[in-house]
Amino acid sequence: MTKSELEREREYVSGLYARLDELQDLATMQLGQVRRQDVGGNHQSRSERDAFARIYEDRIVQLREVNERLAFGRIELEATASDDVDGDVHRYIGRIGLRDADLKPVLLDWRVPQASAFYQATAANPLGTRARRHLISAGRNITRIEDEVFDAELLGEAGLELQGEGALLAALTAERTGRMSDIVATIQAEQDRIIRSDLKGILVVQGGPGTGKTAVALHRAAYLLYSHRERLRNSGVLIVGPSRSFLQYIEAVLPSLGETGVVLASVGQLFPGIDAATEDAPAVAVVKGSAAMAELIARAVKSRQRVPAAAQELEVNGDRLTLDPQLISNAMHRALQSRKPYNEARVVFVKNALAQLTRQWADQLRSQGNSVDESDHSMLREDLRSSMDVRVALNTAWLPLTPEKLVQDLYARPQWLAELTPGWTDEKRALLRRGRDAPFTVSDIPLLDEAAELLGEYDVVNAAEKREAKQQRRRDIENAERAIENMDVAGQVNAEDLADGFAEGMAKGTTAERAAADRRWTYGHIVVDEAQELSPMQWRLLLRRCPLRSFTIVGDIAQAASASASSDWQSALRTLIGSSEQGERWRLEELTVNYRTPSQISAAAERMAITHGLAVTPSTAVRESKWPIRVTESLLDAVRHDRAISTEGTLAVIAPAGEVRNVFAQLRTEFADHIGLGSHGLTRSIAVLSPQDAKGLEFDSVVIVDPRGVVSESERGAGALYVAMTRPTQRLTLVTDGDLPKGVLEA
Numbered sequence: 031m032t033k034s035e036l037e038r039e040r041e042y043v044s045g046l047y048a049r050l051d052e053l054q055d056l057a058t059m060q061l062g063q064v065r066r067q068d069v070g071g072n073h074q075s076r077s078e079r080d081a082f083a084r085i086y087e088d089r090i091v092q093l094r095e096v097n098e099r100l101a102f103g104r105i106e107l108e109a110t111a112s113d114d115v116d117g118d119v120h121r122y123i124g125r126i127g128l129r130d131a132d133l134k135p136v137l138l139d140w141r142v143p144q145a146s147a148f149y150q151a152t153a154a155n156p157l158g159t160r161a162r163r164h165l166i167s168a169g170r171n172i173t174r175i176e177d178e179v180f181d182a183e184l185l186g187e188a189g190l191e192l193q194g195e196g197a198l199l200a201a202l203t204a205e206r207t208g209r210m211s212d213i214v215a216t217i218q219a220e221q222d223r224i225i226r227s228d229l230k231g232i233l234v235v236q237g238g239p240g241t242g243k244t245a246v247a248l249h250r251a252a253y254l255l256y257s258h259r260e261r262l263r264n265s266g267v268l269i270v271g272p273s274r275s276f277l278q279y280i281e282a283v284l285p286s287l288g289e290t291g292v293v294l295a296s297v298g299q300l301f302p303g304i305d306a307a308t309e310d311a312p313a314v315a316v317v318k319g320s321a322a323m324a325e326l327i328a329r330a331v332k333s334r335q336r337v338p339a340a341a342q343e344l345e346v347n348g349d350r351l352t353l354d355p356q357l358i359s360n361a362m363h364r365a366l367q368s369r370k371p372y373n374e375a376r377v378v379f380v381k382n383a384l385a386q387l388t389r390q391w392a393d394q395l396r397s398q399g400n401s402v403d404e405s406d407h408s409m410l411r412e413d414l415r416s417s418m419d420v421r422v423a424l425n426t427a428w429l430p431l432t433p434e435k436l437v438q439d440l441y442a443r444p445q446w447l448a449e450l451t452p453g454w455t456d457e458k459r460a461l462l463r464r465g466r467d468a469p470f471t472v473s474d475i476p477l478l479d480e481a482a483e484l485l486g487e488y489d490v491v492n493a494a495e496k497r498e499a500k501q502q503r504r505r506d507i508e509n510a511e512r513a514i515e516n517m518d519v520a521g522q523v524n525a526e527d528l529a530d531g532f533a534e535g536m537a538k539g540t541t542a543e544r545a546a547a548d549r550r551w552t553y554g555h556i557v558v559d560e561a562q563e564l565s566p567m568q569w570r571l572l573l574r575r576c577p578l579r580s581f582t583i584v585g586d587i588a589q590a591a592s593a594s595a596s597s598d599w600q601s602a603l604r605t606l607i608g609s610s611e612q613g614e615r616w617r618l619e620e621l622t623v624n625y626r627t628p629s630q631i632s633a634a635a636e637r638m639a640i641t642h643g644l645a646v647t648p649s650t651a652v653r654e655s656k657w658p659i660r661v662t663e664s665l666l667d668a669v670r671h672d673r674a675i676s677t678e679g680t681l682a683v684i685a686p687a688g689e690v691r692n693v694f695a696q697l698r699t700e701f702a703d704h705i706g707l708g709s710h711g712l713t714r715s716i717a718v719l720s721p722q723d724a725k726g727l728e729f730d731s732v733v734i735v736d737p738r739g740v741v742s743e744s745e746r747g748a749g750a751l752y753v754a755m756t757r758p759t760q761r762l763t764l765v766t767d768g769d770l771p772k773g774v775l776e777a
């Protein structure tokens with residue numbers, strides 16, 4: 031039976047590829063036509079043509095991306111459920127949807143509601159299906175099929191009910207490449223429910239290491255972009271991860287699902303223009319991350335508006351004027367009434383102060399017997415504006431400020447910090463102290479953003495340009511709508527996409543490009559990975575980026591390594607959810623199956639974590655390893671032994687952060703071309719990393735150097751070791767010249 035069935039599937043799938051090729055040829059032809067169009071010298075028509083060309087180019091790339099594993103599954107419907115599909119009982123599921131020349135659907139996109147049964151159906155609840163089939167392929171060829179028949183009698187004993195077990199295990203044991211790949215063919219039912227969960231509100235996904243949280247978060251982003259395309263196309267989706275190396279690890283997943291329009295950012299990249307990767311010492315990060323910093327920044331901004339204590343003498347064009355503190359105070363009052371942010375309110379302040387000074391000067395001139403009428407006022411105002419004395423006086427009262435300068439001053443001027451923080455101890459203040467030239471750290475990013483929010487646009491001219499750019503964007507969309515009508519391609523091309531390509535004014539680029547560059551952008555949805563690490567200040571920043579509070583938050587409280595991390599979601603998310611209980615403003619889902627780590631290794635990691643008092647979420651590993659955990663005294667022996675088993679696949683050597691360079695130096699001579707340090711190692715077969723760098727990543731094999739050192743290195747050292755121990759998909763080696771941390775070995 032299998033042979034002829036396999037043949038049948040090969041035939042069907044090769045029909046799908048033929049259709050894919052046809053569509054690709056069609057898009058290529060359309061691209062050629064557009065390029066050949068003579069549009070004359072008119073700029074608008076040229077940019078229209080280029081924008082159309084870009085859309086066809088994107089379409090061609092998208093069709094090319096899905097070339098591998100185009101179709102990966104089939105469900106067989108019960109006769110009644112199949113009535114709506116012309117009596118056809120089979121539905122094929124793939125990475126994109128395809129229709130034949132008569133517009134009959136021949137392949138369903140995995141994200142459409144009808145495809146959900148492929149992931150959700152079980153023997154106990156078959157959801158209108160009779161059977162599910164996985165199509166396993168190499169290149170364009172189907173090599174194997176795997177059937178599940180939903181018949182109660184065929185169901186084995188109760189236990190883990192894995193969907194498409196053979197296909198899943200093949201995916202899980204495959205050698206790792208250093209890049210995460212999509213799991214679209216083998217998404218499990220508990221994962222699918224989360225992926226398709228409602229866009230609205232805050233969804234928190236808790237799960238132990240390797241339970242697929244990252245995979246689920248990325249597939250959810252692809253799902254939301256597909257099913258809420260209209261809404262999310264304009265607002266965009268932001269995906270936040272812990273580090274650059276993590277982003278590098280996940281960056282290929284969404285393009286392979288045909289989605290390119292998301293913004294990926296590490297927590298150090300959330301303030302446009304700065305890319306911070308340096309971490310502060312834990313005690314410093316705790317202070318900078320606490321919500322009290324928001325009040326401090328607000329006080330700091332306020333303290334830069336100062337009414338002088340005494341009157342000042344000003345010289346303007348040879349005349350002497352007295353600047354009364356009351357005049358400054360009046361102008362400030364007016365400016366504050368405008369409720370604009372600091373720099374923008376300053377414009378009101380300066381205008382008002384100059385108007386008052388102009389009147390004062392005119393009165394003074396008149397009292398000296400000069401004739402001054404209204405038409406002279408503007409000249410006087412200009413003289414005042416360009417007078418050095420006036421500028422100094424007004425700037426002293428209200429200095430234009432950038433967020434960078436405000437934060438640098440806060441750290442570099444101990445006297446000022448002390449004035450602003452009367453309740454703090456000297457030791458606490460000393461934690462913030464540093465030179466003005468020191469680069470910004472990851473924990474400075476939310477402080478800069480907080481300051482920017484209160485300061486507003488530094489460059490008010492620039493702000494006007496941005497407003498103009500927004501209007502230009504509206505005009506571009508209107509033009510795009512007209513062009514679509516003229517070219518008779520309604521339904522194939524979207525006006526927003528077309529306008530993306532018009533590239534006029536500042537609003538150029540795709541939604542994602544514009545969003546990433548704009549601090550004030552508000553996203554339609556935000557996905558946060560390794561969310562247990564975020565500080566209240568980081569949550570404040572993210573909330574500003576999505577005031578509608580549509581979030582997918584994934585993480586594992588037990589893996590928290592940062593000193594400011596909380597021990598439960600309710601308190602970790604306080605900034606986002608206030609004091610609301612679960613179910614009110616946020617919902618919690620849990621993932622319980624460990625797809626990454628073999629059972630021997632995950633058992634040891636869990637035992638160690640529990641012994642050290644971490645609140646681990648127990649999970650069930652889906653497979654065992656051929657290799658027992660190995661313990662050795664020699665680093666070189668550990669790496670050589672592992673490479674002797676296999677030089678293919680990836681190895682991470684994880685050491686206490688303070689030891690990483692030393693470990694790298696010891697290994698470099700022998701493994702020169704194959705080894706890299708930190709994120710540079712992720713493209714090599716051996717990477718030397720700290721536990722922090724290894725967060726969220728996975729490797730075929732892991733060597734942990736000095737596990738006790740990892741535990742004792744920081745306050746949350748046991749969490750760091752738990753992270754390190756749960757990175758391998760195959761083998762774990764521990765290098766120690768003494769005892770292992772408690773719990774690693776069975777009692």
Ligand SMILES: Nc1ncnc2c1ncn2[C@@H]1O[C@H](COP(=O)(O)OP(=O)(O)OP(=O)(O)O)[C@@H](O)[C@H]1O
Nearest residue numbers: 213216217218239240241242243244245625626726
């Ligand atoms: N349904 C699935 N099919 C195939 N592979 C899967 C599936 N679910 C998860 N995996 C694989 O399991 C591994 C672990 O997944 P992932 O990195 O998303 O876990 P995680 O919960 O984010 O882990 P951690 O908390 O340790 O970072 C990945 O290689 C992922 O591709």
